[in-house]
Amino acid sequence: MTNSKKRNTLLIGALCLGFGTMNVWGQNLMIYPAAGQSPQQQQQDQYNCHTWSVQQSGYDPNNPPAQSSGPSIGSASKETLRGGARGAAAGAAIGAIAGDAGKGAAIGAAAGGMRRGFQERDRQREAASAPPPGLDNYNRAMKSCLGALGYSVN
Structure with missing residues (x-):
């Protein structure tokens, strides 16, 4: 060469x-x-x-x-439970007016829990896609x- x-x-x-x-x-x-x-x-x-x-x-x-993996599954479940409890309370109040507090509470709990669970999932996705700090x-x-x-x- x-x-x-x-x-x-x-x-x-x-x-x-x-x-x-x-x-x-x-x-x-x-x-x-x-x-x-x-x-x-x-x-x-x-x-x-x-x-x-x-x-x-x-x-x-x-x-x-090191990037944190975000909240654990347990904390996401806590958020879902909190949302469910709030939804149940609201559903019971609405159900009481309509004549069936128990049914309203069940519907409210499911809707509130799902909403909170979806919000937490979206927040975790946003955090994972963000560029590293610095x-x-x-x-x-x-x-x-x-x-x-x-x-x-x-």
């Missing part, structure tokens, strides 16, 4: 490595050298900005904090650092 081919192979390998780390460090950031920086310089700048961004934001995308601050720090070094960051 000639020196030219070896150099090209090393350059391609460095570029692939650089693009791989860019995805991990700058979650969803597109980084372009706007001042003619070499791939090696870009990789070094990204590393330095990553280190600085972790210090500034307190968040490291390579080592994110990621936004980290990305802003990366954009600021790389922008100061002459990169276009989207």
Whole structure:
């Protein structure tokens, strides 16, 4: 293999490595050298900005904090029971007016429990789909650092 081919192979390998780390460090950031920086310089700048961004934001995308799985099944059941109790009370009051408090309470308990259970399920889904806390601050720090070094960051 000639020196030219070896150099090209090393350059391609460095570029692939650089693009791989860019995805991990700058979650969803597109980084372009706007001042003619070499791939090696870009990789070094990204590393330095990553280190600085972790210090500034307190968040490291390579080592994110453990996400809590949200409330346990037991707490979701408690919410369902609370909703059922409230629904039963409301249903009993309405049922008493209509002449059958027991039937009204049963209907109210089922409806209230289902409503609370659905609300808790939706809240857990929203929490699971939210980006990790600190990621936004980290990305802003990366954009600021790389922008100061002459990169276009989207």
